[in-house]
Amino acid sequence: MDKYEVDCLIIGGGVAGLAAAKFLSQEFDKTYLIERNNFLGMETSSRNSEVIHAGIYYKKNSLKSKLCLKGKHMLYEYLTEKNIDFNNCGKYIVATNQEESDSLEAIRLNAVECGLEDLTYEPNLKRLYPFLNVKNSIFSPSSGIFDSHEYFKALEKDFCDNKGTVLLGNECLEIEEANDRFEVKIKDLNNDLIYILQTKYLINAAGIFSAEIAKFIDKTRQFDIQYIKGEYYSYSGKEQINHLIYPVPGKLSLGLHATLDLGRGIKFGPSAVETKKLDYKVEEENKKDFLKSLQHYWPSIQANNLSPDYSGIRAKVRGSEDFNIEKLDCKNKIAINIIGYISPGLTSSLALGEKIIDLVKS
Numbered sequence: 001m002d003k004y005e006v007d008c009l010i011i012g013g014g015v016a017g018l019a020a021a022k023f024l025s026q027e028f029d030k031t032y033l034i035e036r037n038n039f040l041g042m043e044t045s046s047r048n049s050e051v052i053h054a055g056i057y058y059k060k061n062s063l064k065s066k067l068c069l070k071g072k073h074m075l076y077e078y079l080t081e082k083n084i085d086f087n088n089c090g091k092y093i094v095a096t097n098q099e100e101s102d103s104l105e106a107i108r109l110n111a112v113e114c115g116l117e118d119l120t121y122e123p124n125l126k127r128l129y130p131f132l133n134v135k136n137s138i139f140s141p142s143s144g145i146f147d148s149h150e151y152f153k154a155l156e157k158d159f160c161d162n163k164g165t166v167l168l169g170n171e172c173l174e175i176e177e178a179n180d181r182f183e184v185k186i187k188d189l190n191n192d193l194i195y196i197l198q199t200k201y202l203i204n205a206a207g208i209f210s211a212e213i214a215k216f217i218d219k220t221r222q223f224d225i226q227y228i229k230g231e232y233y234s235y236s237g238k239e240q241i242n243h244l245i246y247p248v249p250g251k252l253s254l255g256l257h258a259t260l261d262l263g264r265g266i267k268f269g270p271s272a273v274e275t276k277k278l279d280y281k282v283e284e285e286n287k288k289d290f291l292k293s294l295q296h297y298w299p300s301i302q303a304n305n306l307s308p309d310y311s312g313i314r315a316k317v318r319g320s321e322d323f324n325i326e327k328l329d330c331k332n333k334i335a336i337n338i339i340g341y342i343s344p345g346l347t348s349s350l351a352l353g354e355k356i357i358d359l360v361k362s
């Protein structure tokens with residue numbers, strides 16, 4: 001089997017792998033990224049809300065909080081610099097009754113504790129959106145939406161401009177340790193060829209499969225992964241919004257929100273249902289519950305206003321609310337596992353890239 005030596009190898013061409021690749025290629029001469037699909041960013045990175053999160057809900061000093069707050073600023077700057085479309089439209093979190101209004105205050109206080117001081121109360125949201133069922137609301141001015149696909153292209157370009165190499169249609173099959181190198185067995189799916197890349201630095205950014213790759217690196221590792229599917233429906237009713245509208249969050253997710261795309265279309269989602277099946281089909285049998293959750297804050301919506309759109313899957317380490325980013329020092333070589341990288345992973349991505357560089361250098 002042919003063997004080739006590289007300096008640094010990234011497994012996975014979603015937003016985490018691409019952001020890591022952009023930064024790592026500034027440090028290493030021969031940086032390679034493998035992606036088993038024939039295009040980049042086709043899995044979780046294109047199955048989400050494309051929202052730039054403000055950093056409201058996450059626990060103070062958690063990685064989610066730190067990377068989201070920093071990543072948001074880095075992302076807005078990067079999008080501006082690269083001329084990539086975004087809309088800093090802001091978002092309302094709406095409470096429909098007293099109990100939810102009390103939760104709004106807890107949400108605001110948490111945000112302030114994390115250093116996000118720009119949330120304001122808006123008790124008169126009904127003037128703007130009379131069709132919403134709203135008792136009180138909070139406005140977040142730094143939330144927004146963006147064109148994530150153009151963002152991925154820009155990250156790839158930065159990587160390639162730094163002499164990084166992307167290998168599409170290449171799947172990691174196995175990882176072995178050989179003294180001070182990892183030997184990564186790879187299948188080139190388009191040419192039916194198997195070969196080995198040897199590397200001292202290995203980044204596992206395989207998204208919902210990263211716990212499996214972590215097990216390739218260290219056969220003794222076990223992660224209890226909880227898969228939570230989120231479905232989206234597109235909206236075709238007459239009422240329109242110019243902001244993101246979020247309910248008070250639930251246990252498993254931020255709740256079924258109304259989000260805009262850059263063409264002003266409205267979609268609702270994602271739902272949050274634990275699953276063992278890793279498929280992306282939108283199950284129409286869930287539509288009734290989906291509609292009921294929306295009608296809680298947007299009562300006029302009817303079933304015929306909603307068409308099944310797409311879904312995404314969150315792979316969360318059971319019991320952990322944070323991103324799990326771990327560095328393994330293995331006899332003069334380093335592996336970094338990016339596990340449980342769920343929302344706000346798009347927003348946090350540039351800060352994640354910087355963090356990975358820090359981990360590699362430290």
Ligand SMILES: Cc1cc2nc3c(=O)[nH]c(=O)nc-3n(C[C@H](O)[C@H](O)[C@H](O)COP(=O)(O)OP(=O)(O)OC[C@H]3O[C@@H](n4cnc5c(N)ncnc54)[C@H](O)[C@@H]3O)c2cc1C
Binds near residue numbers: 047050312
């Ligand atoms: C429903 C939902 C809504 C979300 N909404 C938002 C949002 O609005 N804002 C926000 O900031 N974040 C959001 N997120 C989070 C964000 O989408 C994720 O954090 C991010 O996309 C994860 O990126 P990733 O690179 O880790 O994973 P992925 O995008 O899945 O990339 C992993 C890549 O690894 C590849 N791969 C896997 N195994 C192998 C292998 N063996 N060999 C080679 N390649 C392999 C896969 O093909 C894939 O392309 C949302 C997530 C979900 C699920």
